[in-house]
Amino acid sequence: MQAEGRRKQALSGTLCAFFLFVALLLPQAAWAVQQHGGAEGLVSHQIGHLLFIFGMFFLLYRLHISVQSGPGWREFKLFVWLIICWNFLTFYGHWHREFIDPAKLLTMNGKTTGFMISGPMDLLFYFSRLDHLLLVPAFLFLLMALTRWRKTA
Numbered sequence: 001m002q003a004e005g006r007r008k009q010a011l012s013g014t015l016c017a018f019f020l021f022v023a024l025l026l027p028q029a030a031w032a033v034q035q036h037g038g039a040e041g042l043v044s045h046q047i048g049h050l051l052f053i054f055g056m057f058f059l060l061y062r063l064h065i066s067v068q069s070g071p072g073w074r075e076f077k078l079f080v081w082l083i084i085c086w087n088f089l090t091f092y093g094h095w096h097r098e099f100i101d102p103a104k105l106l107t108m109n110g111k112t113t114g115f116m117i118s119g120p121m122d123l124l125f126y127f128s129r130l131d132h133l134l135l136v137p138a139f140l141f142l143l144m145a146l147t148r149w150r151k152t153a
């Protein structure tokens with residue numbers, strides 16, 4: 001019975017290795033930024049951001065109730081707050097994108113290469129496109145929290 005289980009596990013590992021090998025040999029273009037199809041795509045995406053925001057607030061609430069303290073928890077809470085801010089900023093950016101005058105977008109060879117800022121709302125929209133300014137520090141705080149937790153474990 002155990003031999004049969006080992007054979008199945010070996011076959012499973014072999015199949016995984018085969019598919020990984022095939023995937024590495026036949027790469028395709030992977031686009032990091034994609035437009036959502038129609039209004040329903042944007043609405044469902046925005047609902048995802050709202051659920052993410054509510055989930056992060058619930059996590060903060062649970063951390064507050066359970067009074068988590070010690071090494072790493074402060075960094076983790078900063079991570080959660082930055083993720084919440086990122087979600088709000090990104091939610092706004094997706095929404096505002098629907099109202100941007102196409103003449104403000106500078107294109108070259110069919111690709112958007114720039115954006116003309118003519119007021120504070122344009123500046124806020126432009127900042128919403130620079131979401132990595134919140135995400136990179138957020139994940140650095142997460143890394144710091146995980147490192148401190150690992151050292152204390």
